[in-house]
Amino acid sequence: MHDLVQALLNSDEKVALRQLVSVFRRLQQPYLLRNEILQAFGEYCRSSEKPAYFFHASALGTLIHYTHEIILEEENVWFVVRPRIAYQEVWLLANEMTCFEQMSAQDLLDVRDRLVNRYQPQLLEVNFRPFYEGDPHLDDPRKIGQGLAFLNHHLCDEMASNPEYWLELLYKVFHRIRYNGVQLLIGDRIRSGREFSEQVTQAINYLRDRPDNEPFANFRFDLQSLGLEPGWGNTAGRVRETLELFNRLMESAESAVLEAFVARVPAIFRVVLVSVHGWVGQSGVLGRPETAGQVMYVLEQARALEAKLREEVKLAGLDSLDIHPQVVILTRLIPNCEGTACGLRLEKLQGTENGWILRVPFVDQQGQIVQDWVSKFEIWPYLENFALEAEREILAQLRGKPDLIVGNYSDGNLVAYLLSKRLKTLHCQIAHSLEKPKYLFSNLYWQDLEEQYHFSAQFTADLIGMNGADFIITSSYQEIVGTPDTIGQYESYQCFTMPQLYHVVDGIDLFHPKFNYVPPGINETAFFPYSSPERDLELRDRVREMLFTSTDSSIRGHLTNPEKRPLLAVAPINTIKNLTGLAECFGQSPELQARCNLILLTSKLHPEQATHPEEAGEIAKLHEIIDRYDLENSIRWVGMRIPTMELGEAYRIIADREGVFVHFARFEAFGRTLIEAMISGLPTFATKFGGASEVIDDENFHLNPTDLEGTAAKIRQFLDDCDTNPEYWLKISNHQIERVRSHYSWEVHTKQLSLLAKIYRFWDFVKRETAQGYAQGARQGLWRYLDTLYHFVYKPRAAMIQTTKTTHVE
Template sequence: MYKLIQSVLDSDEKTALRQLIFTLTATGKRYLLRNEILLAFADYCHQFQKPAYFYHSSSIGKLIEYTHEIILDEESTWFVIRPRIASQEVWRIKEDLTSFEMMTPQALLDVRDRFQRGVREASRREAHRFQRGVREASRREAHRLINGYQPHILEIDLHPFYENSPTISDPRNIGQGLAFLNHYLCNQLLTDPQYWLEILFQAIHGLRHDGIRLLLNNRIKSGIQLAQQIHQALKFLSQRPPNEPYEKFRFDLQQLGLEPGWGNTVARVSETLQLLDRLIDSPQPAILEAFVARVPVIFRVVLISIHGWVAQEDVLGRDETLGQVIYVLEQARSLENKLRADIKLAGLDLLGIQPQVIILTRLIPNCEGTFCNLPLEKVQGTENAWILRVPFTGANPEVTNNWISKFEVWPYLERFAIDAEEQLLAQFKGKPNLIVGNYSDGNLVAFLLSRSLKVTQCNIAHSLEKPKYLFSSLYWQDLEDQYHFSAQFTADLISMNAADFIITSTYQEIVGTPDTVGQYESYKCFTMPQLYHVVDGINLFSPKFNVVPPGVSEHIFFPYSQTADRDSNLSQRFHDLLFKTENPQILGYLNNPNKRPILAVSPINAIKNLTGLAECFGKSQALQERCNLILLTSKLHPSEATNSGEAEEIQKLHDIIHNYHLYGNIRWLGMRLPSREMGEAYRVVADCRGIFIHFARFESFGRSILEAMISGLPTFATQFGGSLEIIEDRDNGFHLNPTDLEGTAKKLLDFLDKCDAHPEYWLEISEWMIQRIRHKYNWELHTNQLLLLAKMFSFWNFVCPENNEARDRYMEVLFHLIYKPRSEQVLMAHQNKKHKVQK
């Protein structure tokens, strides 16, 4: 970037930069983000009649293309530049454009703080006075501020804990930690084969389950002897029928030092031993992965999902947690089935070993007619997967007996983890082998439990709140009463750094795209003024990051064309419900029910942006002439909302429908549909050759996108978030910019034109989307990868132990000195609400 900035300042483009900065200053804004910067530069180019090439190809054009933030200080302009994915540079250019220099992260955080203080401290006049005060400060003070010195602010820097760790070098390989570790370990095996043979022996030799020895007994005492006995065992097995069951030769193998766990037949045991033999002789990543996948080390798994209504019978959480609850229930079923199959293939079912999966959540006494007050509930469709509910305990049962929003749970998590540990040990009759946290609260509890039990920890964020809310960390104090971000962002820092590995649904969830910052990347460097600075919050190149997309239940969501699996009566009922039936929870009627339906399924909130979709539809007469809009939500009236933001969005949607006179072209169903019925709703719309739209301002992943695509609906989705990876190729024709209503309408109309001109086009896109989900987004692939990651990182921690104890001690300091005081503020707020109600 140095050469690029120098080229601007050494050429005629210096004048253009001066004019652009003047234009930005004239807007009155001092802090501009990427979209504002690009629009301002486009306006500048138009205003000053720059040639077409100037916007993209000039040096200043390239500089603006890389710029994600501009901060206008009194004596300089700060450029936050992202030259490539997962990389950021900060440059300060003097006001007179005579010099520039690269600045430290600390300096950037300080200037952000100064900006925030200036905005918070007063009105525009007072802000002007503030800026004048900075100008008039002494030279020493100005120098101190400019060079990034701010006393009495805690700096959090996690970089030292990753300094000596293996690190991915190519940004394109971020999220492929498993493949990286396989190559790294194999290289180590090749470097010192005798040492690694001994380490490998020790890792296998120590395996037990409930006191039962697995794989090796004490007859084998070294790595060299292990290699010798493998050859003896393979020679012995070569003389027996491949399908002979393990129990018939079990004792022969024990005489050779081999205990149960290698396989359930002669063929399976031989294959596993051959993998180990090849690994010892010629380490290769594919062989290491195949062998580790067969090692029986995981039998008990805890999935933590705390704040939602984790229940079955179509309860499935509140709107804010619906996707997470579905995810965890389906994951539990898939895990239990996979573990059971693996145990049988390993020959361990003969020893009575059974898998056990527990979904750990909170017990809610005032459960509103659900089963959320049951301490233990079996997961439907499993033999030994359970929902274990542990209550929140505290001094305010008026709060803890009820459901609590995900933004309010923080004071109760530490006690919950302590109580849950006792109940988990009792339920398992031993320790779990893997703990998987879900969302910020579940991940923090996973940290506390794994730290106490010394168990492998996996984190799944689903969605990090920090990047969802503009300037959420910079203005955390203004948002604290409603969202308590100080506790949440601290909890995120603790759990994501303490985790052994992190699962994400997409690559962009980690590091975004060339144009957007990733969710985890937003934790790399940020300020929470007057609380702390995060100088380096996470190593994005760490192999702990792994992209493992979830699946979708194909028993519920399957293609419309699978007519043999469909209930014709249910199909007819849902056709009537979507297009004809009158109901107090349905708004609108259809003048022409035969027009092509546009379906949207979503909770109602500002981020999901159903109001934006309705406005897009209302502004396009062409869309209204050719389509009907069908909205499926859980609520229809503002009185049903659980918070003011939701109520405002519901009312806004009513206003848009009224203002654009959409009643004859829209059906808004405000009712919670059970999952099986929801699956049929997608298929009914596909029967009518409809389309599905997900129009969120941001979506970390989007389960409804998977559901719609597997049902056979051509699907258009927001370009901001994980749908970029779910829907790929096809010339970007199915990605929508929710801020561009006219462009969205045009994309939809272009698709309709193609379908009208070539009816087979709809069928072609429908089939492509079905196959896309089947081949990449299925629970079997997800579960295989999850268990392989757990095994590999357990093996990694054994053979290459890092300085994790120091890291975890650092996390404990953050927990006790920052997180707990902030969470206690939430508790005080709850207690104050109680006292106000009593008065």
């Protein structure tokens, strides 16, 4: 970037730079973001009649295309440049625009504070960089999110360099594995790694003479005489294969062999999935609009994970030892549960043998149990007491410590961090969606937004959770580091300011192997293709009537022509999901109205049903748009909560009519509704901002929610293609069905999650065994640093939230 800047200053393009800065200043915006920068530069090139190459290939054009932010001060211009993914530089154009100077992250944060008139010297500086210096790192941005593969290669290289040392280390790991005090894998007869290797060889020779399908019980005591305890397999063939994998690993360490071997090691028996918000239930409730996707995710993940752990126990030959893996969803108990099971302490998870929903109540500052649901924005004061009480409940339910705690969302990960620290248990973070990148300038103007959103507590909790986690799962690569044109969610935490609170100069190491891309699956009981012969005809007729013809106080719109091609959107009503933007786009396009009906599925229709001011405002705005564009006869707004099976059928009914699904969010981390619509057979359009564009692999179906005219044109083009070629709709439908089937499977997800837990648990043990001097100090220092943030920043901010303020729901 330095050479590019120098080339620009030493060329005739310096005049163009001066002129472009004047264009920026005429916009009268001190802060310009990427889209605004590119639009202004494009307009400058056109008005100045620059040749075609200038926009893309000139030195100035290259600089502008790398620039993501511009800050205009009185005499200075700041360029925040991103020359490559996961890396940024700060350049200051000063001295009457005669020179560029590279600046530090601290300088950038100071100017941002000055921009909002909240500069304060001697501000707390948060920097996690030193605590990661002792760990191995990826060096290729394309490999970010592939932490498991990286660690496997790293561990294999270490094993190959010193096999005798690693043999002893593996012996220590396996000798520590127990379940309820029962020794697994290696008994006390074996006292060293060398003895272990010798006994493995004897066991392999012994097993070669036995039938592959012979049950483990038949030769269990023969193996125990060699010092090998249960856990290697359920048959002679599987035990031999597992032991042979171990020998291959020690003879020639290869990643594929390590992964295959570790996958067979029984090490994960008790798992806690933390989803704090509540309304986690199986009948009559699936979260609230702001958390419904998370609740569905955690329920489906729990069922699939419990089945996976049971399968592992069986294949390891441990089911005969009365070993029953257990998965617990930890959530909040809500006394005013509106007739649901959310007021029960314990509920069996349907479809599992040993899966449970464990509910713990919130307690306020007066020691009283909070009766009503609490919004995700008001939840922070309750989390510490919740974690302390949950610890007791978890230990009682599991009858031991969990092997893995998985946090969901910002608050769930703070609780998971507190629990894992106290219980010395592995912590996996799943953020689903981080709020900071969803709300533009939410950190810069946090004080103005604090009463409504309490971002100071949430963003601090995010920093604690993501840095305290042993490993992180994301649903997409873009969730971590975005694209060449957009900043990733985690990347947005690298460098930011909370004016007059703290500066974050390095908030998270994106190149650390803790990041893993593991997309979720889909509930194929509820969501499956419209062409399936398994459809319930009675359900179909009932849902079809709701979508197109029935009258109800929770439905608005009467379709004049119900046979027009339907455009479907399914989302909660908030500014991020942007249903008002979609309605505006539809209202501004007479051609779309002539050819299509717009069907909106939400959980609410009336502003008085809202549980948050933002939600009430969006509901009122949506009604106003329908009135303004006179959409009453071409729109159906179904504002009621419908069961999962009915939702699945709604997608299929729209597909029966060769409809289209539109997801018009301003930003979407992943988008469960996308894969629900796609597996149902609906051609799906989605926002290009966030991970949604990774789910849909065809750019023709990516939308810019800030460009209403362009969105309408894209949808119209699709309709034209369908009219021209009757097979086109079916082609896209089939492609998207197959994409979901091949990429989004709970079976694959839980297989990866189990493997990740085992590898990172092993890696944690390795670090503790091998860390010396600086590395060990850095590890302990990280814990103290996180504690400091928690006690001196997070807790005071959370305490300022009025804990008596609860949100009542209808």
